[in-house]
Amino acid sequence: MQWRTIYRKECVESARNFKWIWVPLVFILFCIIDPLSTYYLPQILESTGGVPEGATFNIPTPPPSEVFMMSISQLNTLGLLVISLITMGTIAGERKSGVAELILVKPVSYMAYISAKWAAHVTLVVLSILIGFLASWYYTQLLFGELQFLHVLIAFFFYGLYMVFVISISIFMNTWTKIPGLVLFLTLCTLILINLFTNLLPHFLEWSPTMITSYLPTVLMNGDIAQNLWMASVMTIILTALLLMGAKIVLSKKEIT
Amino acid sequence: MIMTQDVIQTINEHIAIIAPLLIIQAILIVTALVSLIRTEVTNGPKWMWALIILFISTIGPIAYFIFGRRNDT
Amino acid sequence: MIKAKELTKMYDKGYAVKNVSFELSPGKCVALLGPNGAGKTTTLKMISGLIAPTKGEVKFSEKKGGDIRQHIGYLPQHPQYHGWMTAVEFLVYVAQLSHISKKEAIKQSDRLLKRVGIAEAKNKRIAKFSGGMKQRLGIAQALIHKPKVLLLDEPVSALDPIGRRDVLNLMEELKQETTLLYSTHILSDAEEASDEILLMHKGTIVESGPLHQVKKQNQIDKISLRFTENMEVYADQIANMETVTKTEVKKQVLHVHVNNIHLAREQLLEKANEEKWPLLQFEVGQTTLEDLFMKVVNEHAMEDNL
Numbered sequence: 001m002q003w004r005t006i007y008r009k010e011c012v013e014s015a016r017n018f019k020w021i022w023v024p025l026v027f028i029l030f031c032i033i034d035p036l037s038t039y040y041l042p043q044i045l046e047s048t049g050g051v052p053e054g055a056t057f058n059i060p061t062p063p064p065s066e067v068f069m070m071s072i073s074q075l076n077t078l079g080l081l082v083i084s085l086i087t088m089g090t091i092a093g094e095r096k097s098g099v100a101e102l103i104l105v106k107p108v109s110y111m112a113y114i115s116a117k118w119a120a121h122v123t124l125v126v127l128s129i130l131i132g133f134l135a136s137w138y139y140t141q142l143l144f145g146e147l148q149f150l151h152v153l154i155a156f157f158f159y160g161l162y163m164v165f166v167i168s169i170s171i172f173m174n175t176w177t178k179i180p181g182l183v184l185f186l187t188l189c190t191l192i193l194i195n196l197f198t199n200l201l202p203h204f205l206e207w208s209p210t211m212i213t214s215y216l217p218t219v220l221m222n223g224d225i226a227q228n229l230w231m232a233s234v235m236t237i238i239l240t241a242l243l244l245m246g247a248k249i250v251l252s253k254k255e256i257t
Numbered sequence: 258m259i260m261t262q263d264v265i266q267t268i269n270e271h272i273a274i275i276a277p278l279l280i281i282q283a284i285l286i287v288t289a290l291v292s293l294i295r296t297e298v299t300n301g302p303k304w305m306w307a308l309i310i311l312f313i314s315t316i317g318p319i320a321y322f323i324f325g326r327r328n329d330t
Numbered sequence: 331m332i333k334a335k336e337l338t339k340m341y342d343k344g345y346a347v348k349n350v351s352f353e354l355s356p357g358k359c360v361a362l363l364g365p366n367g368a369g370k371t372t373t374l375k376m377i378s379g380l381i382a383p384t385k386g387e388v389k390f391s392e393k394k395g396g397d398i399r400q401h402i403g404y405l406p407q408h409p410q411y412h413g414w415m416t417a418v419e420f421l422v423y424v425a426q427l428s429h430i431s432k433k434e435a436i437k438q439s440d441r442l443l444k445r446v447g448i449a450e451a452k453n454k455r456i457a458k459f460s461g462g463m464k465q466r467l468g469i470a471q472a473l474i475h476k477p478k479v480l481l482l483d484e485p486v487s488a489l490d491p492i493g494r495r496d497v498l499n500l501m502e503e504l505k506q507e508t509t510l511l512y513s514t515h516i517l518s519d520a521e522e523a524s525d526e527i528l529l530m531h532k533g534t535i536v537e538s539g540p541l542h543q544v545k546k547q548n549q550i551d552k553i554s555l556r557f558t559e560n561m562e563v564y565a566d567q568i569a570n571m572e573t574v575t576k577t578e579v580k581k582q583v584l585h586v587h588v589n590n591i592h593l594a595r596e597q598l599l600e601k602a603n604e605e606k607w608p609l610l611q612f613e614v615g616q617t618t619l620e621d622l623f624m625k626v627v628n629e630h631a632m633e634d635n636l
Contacts, residue, residue: 005426016414021288022322025281029315032278040271085323098410102471105378105404106427107397135277142274256380297457327413 003112010090010120019086023124027132030078034070035139038062064140064147065220071136072159075129076213080166083125084187087170089180090117095256096178104256111248118171118244125167126160133159151223155216158233162212165236166191168243175251209236282315289318292326299325331356331509332377332479336386339372339533346372348533349386354479359505361520362513364530365627370513371407373530374481377511378404400428403477403508407484409468413457417443417467420456421474428475435474442470447496462493469500480504482512486519498523517623531626549616550575551591553598555584556611564607571597587617 014020037044042059091114094100104113137152166187173186191210198208205211206228215229289310293299299306306325309317337350347369354360362370375381377388379399390398411420418439425435443449446466451459459467465488472480485501486494501523504510514520520527520541527544529537537544557564565584569577573594576587588594595614602609 002427002429005423009423013412013414017326018288018292018322022285022318025285026319028281029278036274036278039274082319082323098406098408099412101380101406102404102409102411102424102468103427105380105399105402106424106475107399107429108427139274253382255375255382257375 002108003116006108006113006116007120010117011123014120014124019124023082023086024128024131026082027075027079027128028135030074031071031132031136032139034074035067035136035143038067038070039139039143061144063221064144065151065217067140067144068136068147068152068155068220069217071132072155072213072216075132075159075163079129079132079163080191081188083121083163083166084170084184086124087121087167087174088184088187089174090121090171091174091251092178092180092183095254096180100256110252111244114171114175114247114251115244118167121167121171122164125163129160129163130156147220148223151220154223154225155219158212158219158229159216161233161236162209165209165240165243168240168247172243172247172250175247175254207231207235209239212236285315285318286310289321293321296326298327300327301325331391333389333391334373334377334386335389337373337376337383337388338385339369339376339381340384345533347376347383350530350533350535351386352528352535352538354509354511356478356509357505358526359501359510359524360512360526360528361524362511362528362530363517363520363623364513364515366515368530368626369533370515370530371483372533374404374483374511374513377479378402378481380404400475401478403472403475403480405465405468405472405480405482405485408488409464409471411456411459411464411467414455416453416455417448417459417470418452420467421471424471425474430475438474439470442473443467446470446500462489465489465493465497469497473504477508479509479511482510484514485512487514487516517620521619529623529626531629536626537622545619548619548622550587551589551594552615552617553586553588553591553594554611554613554615555586555598555609556582557584558608558610560608567601568598573597583611 089096091100094103104110133152133156137147137149140147169190170183170187173183173190176186177183194208195210198205198210202211209232211232212229215226215232218224218226219229290307293303293306293310306321309325310321311317313320332354334350334352337347338345339347350369350373352360362373364370372381376383379388379402388398390401415423418436421439421442422432422435425438426432430438440449440452443452446469448463448466448470451463456464456467465485469482469485472482482501486497489497498519501510501512505523505525512523524541526540527538528535529544537548539547555564555568561579561582561584565577565579568574568584568586571594573588573590574586575589578585586594586598591614599612601607602612
């Protein structure tokens with residue numbers, strides 16, 4: 001009841017400030033920009049005069065799964081940035097402005113407060129990713145050839161998990177400080193550090209959440225779900241739960257002023 | 258001139274493919290403007306945001322939604 | 331009803347609140363009086379649960395267990411809202427957070443908005459509210475779940491005279507329904523609405539009790555003297571007299587607190603006559619609560635200047 005109240009309030013807030021419109025649209029753009037530009041690359045090169053007269057220029061057409069991975073890598077950079085930006089103030093901002101004082105002086109469970117906000121952002125982001133994936137799939141099909149829809153859905157499921165993990169990091173950081181900009185910084189630093197460690201020690205960290213992306217090409221090509229992908233997903237779910245519990249502990253130790 | 262004609266020709270041929278891209282950009286611009294008109298205070302002057310939204314494609318409206326709006330209004 | 335026991339809050343810089351104990355009995359209106367920085371807000375926040383005390387505890391006697399916040403209504407000094415919400419939306423939101431059904435929440439919101447006098451703005455976005463309206467909405471949100479104890483942090487200090495009057499009247503009414511604890515840095519606001527006062531100074535309670543009693547306790551007989559010269563010499567002499575409990579010099583005036591006003595007056599006048607004191611002024615009077623309050627305020631001000 002209390003949880004639903006906060007969840008609904010978050011969703012209404014996202015509607016009033018147009019997040020429900022612009023976030024999905026932006027994710028669509030991120031997802032279709034690479035398939036389109038790859039398809040039109042020869043024309044673009046030609047029209048900008050980058051190719052000498054008479055030279056035949058042969059760019060091999062990449063396979064559909066590779067094109068789809070381009071969309072995912074856009075989401076991995078720009079998408080992550082947008083997610084961090086839209087979540088950076090969800091708790092920190094309320095504490096900074098002082099609204100949190102009025103909310104948390106009511107008999108609100110801190111876990112409900114945190115998890116409802118988390119869930120509201122998960123809803124928005126996961127739906128946006130789904131729409132983005134569908135758009136990318138549509139263009140890939142149209143311009144590059146057959147890509148099985150089921151494979152796209154499986155990839156969406158695993159990639160969605162990773163994005164949920166990113167939201168959880170941001171929510172966790174939200175409880176540490178009242179400054180949204182600092183939340184953004186800490187979230188991005190954490191992601192970069194995880195990436196760095198994963199790249200340095202790929203054999204030890206096969207189950208790292210950031211590895212999920214690297215298992216997706218196989219999924220897209222033939223629908224095979226590697227053992228490590230399952231393990232990375234389980235790991236991601238565990239870390240997400242830990243982050244949410246950690247957020248609760250940190251917030252209840254903070255002074256709401 | 259030949260170059261731009263080529264581009265126009267390409268666009269004409271592929272209008273069905275490009276159209277969604279243009280529509281999305283248009284929706285972004287319109288929603289950003291509606292939001293800008295309805296909100297009382299923005300970070301920075303309103304006219305500046307209007308220019309940014311109108312003339313910097315895609316990035317402009319996004320920048321407005323993220324940085325232009327005051328939290329909580 | 332609510333018992334604060336040795337509440338203490340320590341920060342790196344030192345104590346914000348130190349060993350504050352008091353009890354709020356049902357139906358009482360208590361003023362937490364003190365200059366800015368005395369620890370009033372910190373005390374209120376510790377009772378409301380927003381700040382965890384370093385030491386000590388808050389006990390709610392009526393109900394055992396459960397969330398103490400269910401019984402507390404709190405109005406911060408500068409209440410902030412979600413500006414995109416309307417007044418009704420916000421009230422219904424916080425009501426639902428307090429486990430009230432939506433139907434009941436809507437009913438209560440309407441009733442309270444009328445009561446605090448902003449019913450006509452119920453569907454207006456809070457971003458467009460004036461400071462006074464926000465303060466009134468703040469009182470409404472504090473009352474929405476019918477709390478047994480109402481904590482108001484400087485409820486009238488930011489208001490214009492009319493708003494101040496309205497809120498004081500409202501507090502007078504609320505006294506009948508709940509226990510009220512409010513902070514203020516203005517003595518007259520404390521005298522106006524409260525039954526009891528807690529005077530805070532540097533994080534501790536220096537004076538407390540029913541208003542008339544505190545007033546009486548602070549009515550000490552005193553004689554004020556002014557000399558043309560050599561005040562220090564006479565001051566020492568006077569301090570050694572039998573009935574004198576205390577002497578202090580303020581603005582070139584020597585204030586002498588005494589036990590027995592008749593005897594002291596006699597003795598002092600006799601001495602003055604014999605020794606030909608260069609007296610300018612001789613006044614018999616009483617100290618008041620205001621003197622005590624001013625003393626506390628001045629001490630604070632002096633420390634701030636250091």
